[in-house]
Amino acid sequence: MRKDIVVSSVLLAGVIALYLSLSLMDDPRAVIFPRVIILVMGVLSLLLLAQSVLVRGKGAEGEAGGGFPFGRFSGCFVLILAYFFFMERLGFYVSAFLFFVVVTLVLGSRGLTIRKGAGRVAAGAAFTAVLYVLFNRLLAVQTPKGILF
Amino acid sequence: MGEFLQYFPEALTFVNLLTLVLGVIGGLILGATPGLSPTMAVALLVPFTFHMEPATGLILLGAVYTATVAGGAISAILINIPGAPANIATLLDGHPMAKQGKSQTALYFCFISSLVGGLFGMLIMVLFTPPLAKIALRFGPSEMFWIAIFGISVMAGLSSGSIIKGLIGGMFGLLISTIGYSPLLGTPRFVFLDVLTGGVAIVPALIGLFAIPQVFSLVETLGRRIERPDFKPEKGVLLRTIVENLKMVKTLGIGSITGSIIGIIPGAGGQVAGLIAYDQVRKFSRKPESFGKGNPQGVAAAESANNAMVGPSLIPLLTLSVPGSPTAAVLLGGLLIHGLFPGPDLFLNNAQVTYTFIASLVLAQVAMCVFGIAMSRYSYMVMSVPNLFMIAAVTVLAVFGTYSVQNSFDDVIVMFALGTLMYIGRKFGFSPAPVVLGIILGPIAEDNYLKGKLIAETDVGVFSYFFTGAMNIIIILLCAASIGYSIYGEIKAYRKAKEGGI
Amino acid sequence: MKRNESVLGVVVTLAVAMLVLFGTCGGALAEYPESPVSLVVAYSPGGATDFQARIVTMMAAKEEYLGQPIVIINKPGAGGQVGWNWCVQKGTRDGYTMLAYNVPHFIAQSIVFRTKYNIRKFEPVANWGADPAVLIVPKDSPFNSVADLLAYARKNPGKVTMTGAGLYVGHHIAFLQFAKATGVKLTYIPEKGGVPAMQSVVAGKVKAGFNNLSDAYRNRERLKILAVADLQRHAFLPDVKTFKEMGIAVDDSSVNFRGVAFPAGVPQEVIAKAADVFPRMFKDKKTLKKMKASGSPVRVMSREQVKAMWQEREQYLKGLLKGLRKR
Structure with missing residues (x-):
């Protein structure tokens, strides 16, 4: 299983880096527990490596790939980051509404008609409105404030 | 018990019943929102009780507590995101059921088992409060340490697939829990970035680990044509499910008893009750391999345990003013503002309010089941929401739930980072449940x-402190049994696979 | 898919109607505060500070006080450091971010740890409560007095274990003072909050502890309360002597004062308005009744009094904690 060889190597590298970073902590008592966990993790990673090298070729290799939609995925990822960026500036509810609309329009751009687009804007508005009434008005939950709410 | 029956009718006034029903319905909705844990919901409602009669206020809090615990299962089953940490175990079999088009049945199993477990827990509380309060006090640092180790021994079984990967996930979770300032020593640990100063809180981590991978895998499915099961309201399944569910005596028994025991232990929190019960039921099952693929027994075990925990978790609270769970701690505040000081004298000096409160909790269990089942009929609507809308809504809810826990934007970033990591981890065969544990x-x-x-x-x-004493030895033996059985089960499964020749 | 998008029309109309309905209520005022004020509590919900903060602010929405509700925001972590650091770093300076302070906790932390806050980074508004630390032992403990405990501790140095709510909180300060005044070696065990610390003592897992007077008072049936760390005896426990009466030099430095403050940098008019409103609000009859019912000791102090108290505490704690370096 080549996948597991990759995982266990990455894990081992991480474990070693973390183990070295332990020396940054000044209270020896604070180090006990993380050290034990890191050591156990190291042993487990070695086991995984051994298993993946020894039991090669056994079992089906994950699910069928089927082509990873990289464009769509990275689009979504970037939009979420943009959403975080605007959340503290525009306020929670406005940015949530905009995110909802933009995400549904961008990710579902194939075969988009005006009618469908309007439906998505409406859905976004309804969703944010329900959130607003339930949590802001009825339960007084604090969210980042912005230009409107 | 006598007093309990004497004061029971007090809970039945119109205002109290109305409060109860509204509390239960509201609680189910709040519980179903990812990120709004029972603790949050009760904390949000405490201020509302300022202006109420003590009994009415407590009924509201009790009803919301009961209903949010069960409500968290709704989102776990329907959208694969647990409403609260307690519902992780529900998701393991509940969501596969929903994907097979049996969301309604899964929810029925969930609410019926909740009722059975909940009533069992309340019964334990009403009957055995004084002796159990004494036991609760016996859990000191050494016992709690072994309890945690016992919980860790469950991790291996939670990963669908490789045991090693389950354990690695668990270790990763343990490591995450050490980020931030050590509460006992005040030393900062692993604070490589500014956002990590406060450490990683449980609820943001839970949301990130479950919701974000879910969002991304929905994105993956967008372009593909996948045969979706037809989501229609299922007819005539209620009666069949009730019969089938009540026949699971062993599962419900293990769930209820495990949940009750964990509820009594102060500080362990019911968050792990469902997972431990799930693990036990699977170990005792004749077909352990059917779990994780939509076995209703998994749902029944998890939910009966979660709700059985509610009653007993109030025992240390009411008699010793020691809250057994984070939610009970918030509930303590609700009691105190009405001048009810928990303690042995609570039942003497304020018998009426106290027993009305307990009676309302019993009624809330019933109401939760009835309204939950009624709402389940519409679960197919959630299942047929277009994926496009689901992606947007789940992301917004995840951010909302994370932010509202402690109004921290840092938590949102941590949540998203963990979630992205988990999404990658899932591609390599890791599961989120052991990490949260x-x-x-x-x-x-x-x-x-x-x-x-x-x-x-x-x-x-140190040695005799941790390894002597009846309680320590009992828990150590349980740990050994749990680990031993896991290894035995693994060997058995391996042999079986060998005979079958894969 | 199509059907779902058309059903949405109805939902939208309903939702917008609700929005308009709820959006219009709650009129605006010209002067501070125009909208709800956030009060940051650096401890988790359900703790004594959180729960008292909720009681003392419940009347804020009344016209004679703020005319706006106060919303509690919990930012727990690292014994309060997370919440207080956040207020200084990210809290707004428009008067809409307030914080609940705990003395001596935040002052002691600012001395021992590298925190973003100290008494000059906060602008006090008013104090609502004061909860002295008390020395408690389990009900079945062989110690019936402080003298018993000291006699045992002298013979067995370090063997008396004592819990408290955490590091550099009031209980810890009381412990440090007690150990310094008697010259006896004792072992301090920090817990995550007052409730688990109390639990350890009630269950006999440790030999003694320092805890809040109010919590010890509520649990008095299951404890022995040996002494109060304050200048005079407390009305709740008139029979319990102070350390001073026993000739042990433990004063009121560990008393847990709770109150509200702004992060420094808020306009003077806003501070003046709040400093006028809050003491009156804390003395509201309804508030006092709830505080009494819940067994929370009240001590209302004005802005000037709090300022003086902070300064005095900082001076003293700097001496007591001198050996402990900044980390």
């Missing part, structure tokens, strides 16, 4: 180890 159990194990060590060094020495 690690985050919950890490502090329990470490704090109690350090505290126990401090105490032991002044007294009998």
